[in-house]
Amino acid sequence: QFGDSANVHLLAGDLALGGAGVGVAANRNFFHMGANNTLTLDAGSIVITNGRQTFDWGINGTINANSLSFAGTNQVFSMGTGANVSLTGGILVNATSTALTFLDNTTMNLGSGGLTFNQSASFTLGNGGSFATTGDVTFASTAGGTIFNVGNVKTFTAGNVIINAAKPVITFGTNIDYAVTGWQLNAANDTVKLGAGATGNIGNITFGANATGSLFDTGVANNLVFGNATLVQNATLTLNGTVTGTSLNLSNAAVVNIPAGANVDIGSLVIDGSNGAQQVVINVANGATLNVGSLSTTNVASSNMPKILITGTGHVVIAGQKARASDTLAHQVQFSGNNGIYQYEGNIQDVSGKLTITNFALTDQAIFEVGTAYTDQSRYVTSVVGGVLYVNYVDAATGALTEVAHFNYTPSVAGQAAPNVLIVKNDASSTGYDIIITKCFLTGTHILTPEGEVTVENLKAGDSVITLQNGQQVSKQIVWAGNMDVSVNNYEHKDALYPVRIKAHAFGLNQPCRDLLVTPEHTIYVDGGLVPARMLVNGRSIITDTSMDSFTVYHIETEEHSILLSENLTTESYLNTDDRHQFNGSAINLHLTFNENAGHQSWESDAAAPLTVARHQVEPIWQMLDRRATQQGYAPVSKPEVTNDPSLCLITQKGERLQPVDVKGNTYSFYVPANVRVVAMHSKAALPSEVVGPYLDDRRMLGVLVAKINVFGDRNLTILPADMTGLSGWHPAELNRADRWTKGLATLPEAVAEVSTKVKLIKVELTATSEYFVDMIEVAEKIA
Numbered sequence: 001q002f003g004d005s006a007n008v009h010l011l012a013g014d015l016a017l018g019g020a021g022v023g024v025a026a027n028r029n030f031f032h033m034g035a036n037n038t039l040t041l042d043a044g045s046i047v048i049t050n051g052r053q054t055f056d057w058g059i060n061g062t063i064n065a066n067s068l069s070f071a072g073t074n075q076v077f078s079m080g081t082g083a084n085v086s087l088t089g090g091i092l093v094n095a096t097s098t099a100l101t102f103l104d105n106t107t108m109n110l111g112s113g114g115l116t117f118n119q120s121a122s123f124t125l126g127n128g129g130s131f132a133t134t135g136d137v138t139f140a141s142t143a144g145g146t147i148f149n150v151g152n153v154k155t156f157t158a159g160n161v162i163i164n165a166a167k168p169v170i171t172f173g174t175n176i177d178y179a180v181t182g183w184q185l186n187a188a189n190d191t192v193k194l195g196a197g198a199t200g201n202i203g204n205i206t207f208g209a210n211a212t213g214s215l216f217d218t219g220v221a222n223n224l225v226f227g228n229a230t231l232v233q234n235a236t237l238t239l240n241g242t243v244t245g246t247s248l249n250l251s252n253a254a255v256v257n258i259p260a261g262a263n264v265d266i267g268s269l270v271i272d273g274s275n276g277a278q279q280v281v282i283n284v285a286n287g288a289t290l291n292v293g294s295l296s297t298t299n300v301a302s303s304n305m306p307k308i309l310i311t312g313t314g315h316v317v318i319a320g321q322k323a324r325a326s327d328t329l330a331h332q333v334q335f336s337g338n339n340g341i342y343q344y345e346g347n348i349q350d351v352s353g354k355l356t357i358t359n360f361a362l363t364d365q366a367i368f369e370v371g372t373a374y375t376d377q378s379r380y381v382t383s384v385v386g387g388v389l390y391v392n393y394v395d396a397a398t399g400a401l402t403e404v405a406h407f408n409y410t411p412s413v414a415g416q417a418a419p420n421v422l423i424v425k426n427d428a429s430s431t432g433y434d435i436i437i438t439k440c441f442l443t444g445t446h447i448l449t450p451e452g453e454v455t456v457e458n459l460k461a462g463d464s465v466i467t468l469q470n471g472q473q474v475s476k477q478i479v480w481a482g483n484m485d486v487s488v489n490n491y492e493h494k495d496a497l498y499p500v501r502i503k504a505h506a507f508g509l510n511q512p513c514r515d516l517l518v519t520p521e522h523t524i525y526v527d528g529g530l531v532p533a534r535m536l537v538n539g540r541s542i543i544t545d546t547s548m549d550s551f552t553v554y555h556i557e558t559e560e561h562s563i564l565l566s567e568n569l570t571t572e573s574y575l576n577t578d579d580r581h582q583f584n585g586s587a588i589n590l591h592l593t594f595n596e597n598a599g600h601q602s603w604e605s606d607a608a609a610p611l612t613v614a615r616h617q618v619e620p621i622w623q624m625l626d627r628r629a630t631q632q633g634y635a636p637v638s639k640p641e642v643t644n645d646p647s648l649c650l651i652t653q654k655g656e657r658l659q660p661v662d663v664k665g666n667t668y669s670f671y672v673p674a675n676v677r678v679v680a681m682h683s684k685a686a687l688p689s690e691v692v693g694p695y696l697d698d699r700r701m702l703g704v705l706v707a708k709i710n711v712f713g714d715r716n717l718t719i720l721p722a723d724m725t726g727l728s729g730w731h732p733a734e735l736n737r738a739d740r741w742t743k744g745l746a747t748l749p750e751a752v753a754e755v756s757t758k759v760k761l762i763k764v765e766l767t768a769t770s771e772y773f774v775d776m777i778e779v780a781e782k783i784a
Contacts, residue, residue, distance in 0.1 A: 004034035004058065010041045015065075018049030018072060027051045034058045035080070041065040045089065048075050057083065067113055070095035070121075081105050081126070089113035090135055093121045093143075104151070105129045114159065117143040117168075125150045127173060132157040139165040141187065152195070156180065160203075163190045171195070175222075178202045182227065183216060185235070190214040194221070196241070201225040207235040207254075218243055220261075231256070234278070239264045250306070253278035258314070260285040269318075271297040271306045271331065279307060286312025294318075297331050307332040310342060310364075317343040332356040335364045335412065343367040348391070348435055352405035357389065360419065361412040361547065370423070370435035374404055380421035381513065382437075383504070384409055385633070391421060391437070404435075445516065445554070448565035450475050456554040456566075457483070467562035467608075468525070468570060480557040487550045496520060496699075498544050499551060500533040502569065505632065506541035506625060512567035517545065519553060525563045525570035526621055529612030536618075537694045538626045540634035561608045572608065618695040641774040642691055646683035646704050648764065651745075653677040666766040672713075677755045678748060680729070681764065684772040685744025691771045700731055702770040703742035709752055713760025717751050724749060739767040 002008065017029045027050045033039065035058035039046075045067040048055060052074045059080035067089030070077070078101040079085070085106065090113025093100070097120065102108065104126035114135025117123075120143055125131055131150060136159040139146055143165040150156060152173035159181045163170070166187045175197035182204035183192060190211060194202075196219045204227040205216055212233045218224055221241035228247045231237055231254035238257040239245070244265045248256065251272040258264050262285070269292045271280050284290050290308075295318050297306060308316055310333065333342045333355065341364070344351060348368035357366060374380075379394040381401065389409035392401040419437045426434045446453040448466040459465070464475045488497045502516040507526070523530035536542050555573075556564075562573040612618060630636070648668050650658040658678065662669040672678055688698040709719040721740035724730045729746030733739070752762060 001030075001032045002034055002037055004036055006033060006037040008033075008037070008039045010044055012043050013041075014044040014047045015039070015041060016047040016049070017053040017055065018047070028053070030054045030056070032056045033061060036060045038062040039064070045069060048072070048077065048095070052076075059083075063087070067092065069093075070098050073097055075099070077101070079103065079106065083107070083129075085109065087111060087113070090133060091115045093117045094119055096120055098122070100124070102126060102129075108132065110135065114138065116140070117146050117148075117165070119143055120145045122147040123149065125153060127151040127153065129153050130155045130157075134159065136160045136162055138162045139168050139170075141165055143168065144187075145169075150176070152176070155200075160184055161192075163187060163192070166190070172198070172219075174219075175199075178224070182206065184208065185211045185214045185216065188212045188214065191217075193217045194219040194224075196220040197222045198224045198241070201227075203227050205229040205237065207231045207233065207237075209233065211235045250280045250282075252280070254280050256282045258282070258284045258288040258290050260287045262288045263291075264289070265291045265293075267293045269295045271295075273297065273299045273306065281306070282308045284308065284310045284314035284316055286314060289315045289317070291317045295331065307334050308342070309334045311335075313341075315341040315343065318346070332358060333366070334358040335360050341365045341367065344369075347371060347431065348405045352403075352407070356408040358410040359412045360409065364412075366419075366437040368405075368435050368437075369426075369429045369431045370404070370433050371431050372433065374435070375423050375433050380404075380423075381504070382419060382421060384411070389419070389437075391435075446514070446567050447556070448568070456556065457552070459554075459556055465556065465558065465562075465573075466565055467558060467573070468565070469562070469608075476558040476560070476562055478556050479559055481555070483552055483554045485550070485552050489549055495544075495546075498546050499548055500537060501543050501545040502533065502536075503541045503543070504567075506628065507569060508628075510568050512569035514567045516567040516569055516571075517548075517551075518566075518571065520544075523572045523611070525572065525609055527612075527617075528609060529617065530572055530607065530609045531612045531618055531621060532697075535613065535689075535694050535697060536622055536625060538622065538629055539637040540626070541629035541632060542625065563608050613697040615696050618697070619693070622693065622695040642771045643684075643774050644769050644771060646766075646769045646772065648681065648683045648704060648766075650678045650748075650762065651680040651682050653679050657682070666707075666768070668764045668766070670762045670764070672756070672760050672762060674758050675755055677753055678762070679753050680748055681742065681746045683742065683744055683769075685742075686770055686772045688770065691773065700741065701743050702731075703729075703744040703746065704769050705739050705741050705767040706746075707739045707765045707767045709748075710763040710765070711752055711760060712763075713756045713758060719749055719752055723751075 017031055037058065044065065046065055047069050049071040051072045055077045057079040060082040061079050062084045064086050067087050069092040071094045073096045075095045075098040081103040083102055083106040085108045088111040090110045092113065093116065099122045101124045106125060106129040108125065108131045110133035112135040114133045114137055116138045118140045130153050139162065141164040144167055146165055146168040148168060148170045150172045153176055155177045157179040161180060162184045164186045167189050170192045172194045174195035176195065178198060178200035180203045183202065184206045186208035187210055194217065198219055198221040202224060207214055207230060209232055214235045217238040218240050221243050224241065224243050226245045228249065229237055229245055230249040232252050234253035234255065236255040236257065238259065240259045240262045242263050245267065247268045247270065248266050249270045308331065310316055344367065346369060348370050374393050381392045381394060383390050387408060387410065388406050390406045391404045393404050394401060421435060421437060424434045424436060425432065445456045447456050447459060450464055450466060459478060460481050461478050463478050465478060466473050467476045486497065499517045500520055502512055504512060504514050518533050520534035521532050523532050524536065537544055558573045563570050564573050648660065650670050652658065658670050658672065660668040661671050683703040685701045685703040687701055688696050706721055711717040721733060721738060724740060727747040727749060729743045731741040731743060
């Protein structure tokens with residue numbers, strides 16, 4: 001035992017605890033040095049053998065020696081804060097259950113011998129110091145379960161970190177600057193986790209053939225660099241934060257995770273599928289970006305095609321494809337959520353037939369370069385046939401189709417529209433243009449003019465458009481053009497504002513020739529009448545596009561109300577009503593509805609064709625379009641089960657529900673306890689246009705049709721629907737009818753609601769119930 005400020009200097013020989021060299025022989029020895037002590041061995045090493053030796057050092061201790069080695073079992077070696085350890089050889093642990101502890105602000109410098117664990121041990125290096133070795137850090141196969149914990153040191157420098165042991169626990173603190181040659185994970189279930197803020201260069205990352213289930217995690221890195229990463233088996237590499245690597249070489253069931261917010265740049269991505277049916281997966285999370293300089297895939301088939309999974313707003317950029325040589329490039333991009341981006345900075349024709357796109361939503365984007373011969377956006381036609389997305393280009397002179405590219409393709413929703421094409425000028429592209437496969441916007445709708453098709457946003461007053469009049473094409477002048485930006489989330493009844501998407505060829509070949517988006521009330525000219533688009537929705541070839549929360553609505557008004565050709569489908573022009581104030585930047589009505597036809601004084605005198613909304617006229621048109629959707633290969637839409645049971649009940653002032661005690665026919669009887677106030681009547685409710693079909697022009701939310709309410713209590717009363725005036729939750733009485741529909745939750749008149757000191761009986765007599773979906777999500781409402 002030495003006190004403080006001692007200086008021990010051995011000119012020759014080792015310091016040994018356990019019987020070798022100059023020192024103490026036997027088990028359970030205790031070697032203690034106080035604070036500020038220095039131990040110098042000019043030509044020797046510290047050798048600890050036998051069992052349960054304890055080497056303990058105070059603060060600010062200094063060791064200068066050749067090496068530090070452990071044999072035997074249960075050895076303990078600890079140094080206090082501020083230690084300075086300099087070993088020209090290194091540290092060798094051959095003792096089982098050895099604990100090495102170096103507290104905060106330790107500076108450790110090891111020579112070519114590095115740090116080697118041949119037996120299970122624990123190694124702890126505190127915060128604030130540094131670790132450096134010119135050799136390797138090695139975990140032998142016999143060192144399974146070793147705990148290696150490096151705290152928040154400033155720097156970590158080493159040759160290779162070689163892990164042959166099974167399940168060691170290897171963790172690092174935050175904000176470490178690395179200078180490492182490489183990492184070799186060679187055993188099953190190895191785990192290496194770097195702390196947040198990692199920077200510097202961690203070298204190569206190699207998962208060996210036996211590294212099944214192993215994980216290397218960079219933590220949320222700060223400009224961290226690695227060299228070549230090689231993964232086999234089902235090993236996992238997590239690249240988080242800002243990370244740059246030279247290459248990723250993946251095979252078997254290797255997994256690469258790019259978590260949310262990460263920005264990862266990889267020089268080259270090489271995927272080898274020669275090891276059977278196991279699939280490589282790259283997960284790009286919501287908000288993450290993966291940039292890949294070049295991609296090559298070899299020996300892959302449909303059974304093991306590598307997959308890039310893009311979740312939410314994840315963004316993948318594949319560049320440098322011109323150097324791909326003869327590789328197949330077969331790979332799969334799978335989207336999950338909305339607004340994902342896959343960007344391939346090579347010609348779209350390079351990956352034609354080699355790329356599989358799955359779970360593609362109309363808010364996702366697939367971006368490619370495209371040659372200058374295919375830059376007219378209006379001449380693109382897309383279609384999905386037999387699980388293949390075809391991108392075709394129409395010859396302006398002959399109408400012949402040229403296939404630009406095709407991909408194996410699965411939409412996010414069965415029956416979803418084929419994505420459309422946008423062409424964007426991009427000076428950074430090698431061809432000068434990008435082609436974007438994505439949804440179609442209201443902006444971009446093509447209107448036929450005497451000069452050809454023109455997008456609606458480029459039409460202005462004074463321009464001419466082609467109209468249909470008595471079966472002939474007639475040119476008419478635009479007298480007014482307006483537009484309005486719409487965000488459906490700003491409005492209470494947003495479901496009525498989503499646009500209707502009429503998919504390409506829904507009415508017939510090239511009718512429309514591309515997906516056409518219109519507002520729900522915009523009318524389509526069919527069978528001599530104008531039918532609101534909402535009444536033709538079949539959930540297959542004509543859908544309500546709820547993916548579009550924000551869009552711009554355009555209207556053009558001609559000299560007379562006219563039939564236009566929009567994407568080659570007959571639609572109406574704008575008919576002047578009193579809603580112009582909503583357009584061209586004017587203040588938007590906060591109770592916005594798309595009711596283009598509300599101000600018509602007379603359809604007979606003002607409209608180009610009669611408005612057609614009667615069920616007997618619209619239903620046959622709807623059935624015809626639905627049959628065509630079947631012929632086009634759209635999957636059938638299953639209709640939810642319906643019921644006529646309204647689940648009628650009374651609501652008390654406290655929000656409790658009183659169920660009927662008796663139901664006879666359409667009469668529902670309720671007992672109301674003494675001193676309880678009932679304030680409302682509640683039932684299921686539904687829109688006939690949803691439950692029956694959109695071809696039924698009844699968009700009222702219908703609960704039950706009430707004939708009368710009888711009250712038996714302190715006094716007997718009969719309440720008729722005429723007595724419900726001014727109460728919420730009731731529809732106006734229909735013409736020449738005494739009964740009234742509720743809206744599902746209807747306030748009761750005071751004569752029914754008043755409190756009685758005795759139990760009273762309330763009988764609600766219905767004329768009819770509606771049809772309701774069996775599975776309904778009820779929204780709780782507070783009754784004042």
